Amino acid sequence: xxxxxxRLEMETKGIKIEQNELTVHLLENNLQPHEEYIAxxxxxxxxxxxxxxxxxxxxxxNPQTMKNYxxxxxxxxxxxxxxxxxxxxxxxxxxxxxxxxxxxxxSFFYLFSN
Numbered sequence: 847x848x849x850x851x852x853r854l855e856m857e858t859k860g861i862k863i864e865q866n867e868l869t870v871h872l873l874e875n876n877l878q879p880h881e882e883y884i885a886x887x888x889x890x891x892x893x894x895x896x897x898x899x900x901x902x903x904x905x906x907x908n909p910q911t912m913k914n915y916x917x918x919x920x921x922x923x924x925x926x927x928x929x930x931x932x933x934x935x936x937x938x939x940x941x942x943x944x945x946x947x948x949x950x951x952x953s954f955f956y957l958f959s960n
Contacts, residue, residue: 847882848882848883848885849879849880849881849882849883850872850877850878850879850880850881850882850883850890850894851865851868851869851872851879851880852883853883853894854868854871854872854879854894854897854898855868857894857895857897857898858898858901858902861901861902861905863901867901868897868901871897871898871900871901872893872894872897874897874900875893875894875896875897875900876893877890877893877894877897887946888943888944888945888946889945889946889947891943892940892943892945895936895939895940895943896940898936899933899936899937899940902929902932902933902936903933905929906926906929906930906933
């Protein structure tokens with residue numbers, strides 16, 4: 847069994863964030879951190895992606911935090927470009943994912959995105 851918190855940690859691997867911050871991101875996206883992650887639920891997966899997206903956006907909006915995630919062989923610009931690519935990829939995934947309740951995706955809106 848894997849919890850929602852563990853699933854979010856998988857999605858944000860390599861980014862060191864306090865567990866209480868991860869918990870807040872999950873709660874803000876309608877997931878209880880210590881409940882079982884339901885891999886077959888599109889809504890659960892979508893909400894984990896939304897939580898990961900909010901974490902990445904928080905890092906991207908704070909240059910000091912971004913600087914802390916770079917290592918000797920990379921620079922802030924390279925890290926920022928990769929981070930922004932990951933953010934855009936997550937945004938697209940979230941927009942086109944189906945919802946468990948309505949069984950509809952947001953693909954209509956995806957047609958008009960960059």
